[in-house]
Structure formats: structure tokens, C-alpha cells
Amino acid sequence: MREYLFMALIAAAVTYLLVPLVRRFAIRIGAMPEIRDRDVHTTPTPRLGGLAMYGGLVAGLLVASELTNTGEALADSDGQPVLALIIGGGLITVTGFLDDWWGMDPFIKLAGQIAAAGVLVYYGLRLTYIPLPKDWGGSTSLDYTLSTIITILVVVVAINAVNFVDGLDGLAAGIVCIAGMATWAYSIFLKQSITGDRITTTAAITAVLIGTCLGFLPHNFHPAKIFMGDTGAMLIGLVLASSIVTVTPVDPSVIEGINRFGVLLPLLVPAAVLVLPLIDLITAVVRRTSYGMSPFAPDRGHLHHRLMDIGHSHRQSVLIMYAWAFLFAFGIFAMSAIGVPVLLFPVMILLALGVLVMMAAPRWRRRARALRDRAGDDDGPPTGPMPPIVPEAESRRQLPPESGPAQERASAERNPVIPAFPSRP
Numbered sequence: 001m002r003e004y005l006f007m008a009l010i011a012a013a014v015t016y017l018l019v020p021l022v023r024r025f026a027i028r029i030g031a032m033p034e035i036r037d038r039d040v041h042t043t044p045t046p047r048l049g050g051l052a053m054y055g056g057l058v059a060g061l062l063v064a065s066e067l068t069n070t071g072e073a074l075a076d077s078d079g080q081p082v083l084a085l086i087i088g089g090g091l092i093t094v095t096g097f098l099d100d101w102w103g104m105d106p107f108i109k110l111a112g113q114i115a116a117a118g119v120l121v122y123y124g125l126r127l128t129y130i131p132l133p134k135d136w137g138g139s140t141s142l143d144y145t146l147s148t149i150i151t152i153l154v155v156v157v158a159i160n161a162v163n164f165v166d167g168l169d170g171l172a173a174g175i176v177c178i179a180g181m182a183t184w185a186y187s188i189f190l191k192q193s194i195t196g197d198r199i200t201t202t203a204a205i206t207a208v209l210i211g212t213c214l215g216f217l218p219h220n221f222h223p224a225k226i227f228m229g230d231t232g233a234m235l236i237g238l239v240l241a242s243s244i245v246t247v248t249p250v251d252p253s254v255i256e257g258i259n260r261f262g263v264l265l266p267l268l269v270p271a272a273v274l275v276l277p278l279i280d281l282i283t284a285v286v287r288r289t290s291y292g293m294s295p296f297a298p299d300r301g302h303l304h305h306r307l308m309d310i311g312h313s314h315r316q317s318v319l320i321m322y323a324w325a326f327l328f329a330f331g332i333f334a335m336s337a338i339g340v341p342v343l344l345f346p347v348m349i350l351l352a353l354g355v356l357v358m359m360a361a362p363r364w365r366r367r368a369r370a371l372r373d374r375a376g377d378d379d380g381p382p383t384g385p386m387p388p389i390v391p392e393a394e395s396r397r398q399l400p401p402e403s404g405p406a407q408e409r410a411s412a413e414r415n416p417v418i419p420a421f422p423s424r425p
Helices: 002-029 049-066 068-076 081-101 106-122 144-165 171-191 197-220 229-247 262-273 275-290 303-309 314-338 344-375 392-398 405-412
Strands: none
Touching (some): 002 049, 068 197, 081 197, 106 144, 106 229
């Protein structure tokens, strides 16, 4: 446990200290584009924060490889996880850097993502088989070709899911940090019952990922001083995907006796930690293609945009998304680890309803205000200061003369002209 805390602290410290240097560099080269229609910030903000995150990631991985227990597990693990993440992460960071600075065609960026995922496969970070319960036919072994294809697909989807959800200050870093915590807790839970270098590798990767995100958040939380950009979003998406790849191939028969739903853990937890970014990714693709747009075409219809459109502030929208990510990730993990007690289901339902109420509260307040305005002011006399009473003679002097187009038109139509102030009898 101390080793995980140490590597997380190293990654956090290096990331935190590198951010001011990266910010100055981004401003100097002009990597702070103008405000776009879909943006929610109001002033140009430098990007390229992912460069600092990559520095923290590399520092954390190198420290982890030198520690006693973790270093031995990383050395004996299938493949070379440290080298894979340093090279693959470097490739995806360069791709994001060029996109944040100059702009890049979406398909060229997709090619960079596939290449980075291919680096992970080349160095042994890949799915060797898909764990399934016995009732579903048991675990399915994958040959090298199918393993490569599925692993690259999982990594690319995770990268784009995190990239799509990166739209508010601190949102992507916080959600990935929560997802990393849930994956780390899952790996520690498994390690108490079974042994394996892949589980230790997952715990080390997620510990470094958590530290990297925590080191960046103080600079990125609203109001953000710097954005991670595609440089950082794609990087943490790649690292999160690699932790999922290393922890998923756990034989269900080994953990079948841990709890009632142990056989589903290897599939449920990876899906739960990515459920919010995946929902945003899927809805964005469906929305854009239904309007005849490219799936990569930017728009202002993401979940965080909708939260702000119904009345939530910037920070409230981010915290609500945090709550959803925590609810999904740790809810599935807790139900599996505890054995799903009956009382846990009402608690989960109440938590979900509470988040829904928070999401809809501004809309309800706006509807109630509109109904009051439509019904009129029936609450009695006004309570504010009354206007001064002007004498009749003075008010007559302030009014225009009672002759003009309106009076002439009324006379022509043989209608009586009623003066504003009739003479007294």
C-alpha cells in the first residue's frame, strides 16, 4: 500500500510542478485558440496541459519500476508495461500536441490513436481472452490476431470517450481519477484472494494515473488556468484503457467463490468505470450522424452542455458528473465485493434519484417562475416603495396636448374623444 501511495505522490508532484512551465510554453507558441461557439469559457486559455501530465506519468512509472514489490511484479509481468506506456503515451501525446497547436484532420488523429494502441499490443498489454461465466460458455480464448483487434478497439474507444467528455474545467481529469480509483480498489480486492503480476500491474498503473490527475486538477478546476487539451485527454484515456486491459483477463473460475457476482466482475467493473464517457460518446455519435454530420464534428450537445443549459453553474455541472461517475464505478464494485445485500439496492436507487433531482432542480425553478409570471401578481399590494403622487395641474403640464393623430382619427370616425383629465363640473 505504501508503494502505491508513493508512486501516486511522485506522479502528482511532478505534474503539479510542470504545469506552470507548460503554461508559459503554450502561451509563447500560441497554443491558446480563440473562443468557439461550443466553448463555455469566456477568455482564451492555454492548452497543452497534457505535456505536464505525461511528465508526471513517466516519473511515476519509472519510480514504480524501481520499488521492491511493484518493480518485481512489473518486471515479471507479461510484456513490458512500463515501456509500453512510456512509448505509447509519448506517441499519443505528440498526436494531441500537434492537434492542439495546429489542428489535425480527425482521421489522422484516429490513425495516431490506433498506432498508440498498437504499441501497447506490441509490448504485451493486450486481452488474451474474454472472461465469461460457465453458464455463458466459459472464458473464450483469443488468438493473436483477434486479441490485437479487440485490444486496439477497446483502447481507441476509451481514448475517444474520455476526449469527448473533456468539455468543462476539471471534468475529464476528475472522472478519470474516479474511474482509476475504482479500478485500483477492484485490483486490491482481487489481490487479497488471488495472486498475479497482472493485478499488481493494474494497481500500479491506476495509482500513477490517479496521482497524475490529482496533480493537474488544482490548475484545471474552474476557473481553469490551463486546459489539458487533446494532449492530456487522449493520454489519460490511453492509460485508463491499459489498466482495464491488464485487469480484465481474470479467470472467472478463480474468483467464483469470492462473492455471488464474482464471475461478472471482470466485465462489470471495466464497463462501470467508463459508463459515463461511453454514454456521452454514443449519444454524440448518434446525434451527429442523425443530422448528417461526421461523428467527429464538434457540437454543443454533450451531457455537460445540457447540464449548463438547464441552469446549473459550471462547478455544479462538473460536480454532478463526478457524482454520476462515482455512483456507477463504485456502485458496481461495492455490489460485487459486498455480495449485493438487499438493502444496498434502495440506497443505490435513492442516490440515483438524488442526482436526478439535482440535475432537474434549475429547470423546475424556472418553470415555477414562468407559471407565477403567467398567472400575474396576485400576492396583494406591492411591498416596495410607491411612486410619488404628482399634483393634477403639474401632471397636465407634463402630458402632451390632447390633439394629434389619435384625436383626429377618432373625430373622423365620429367617435367621442375622452380627454385624459376631464374638467371638473
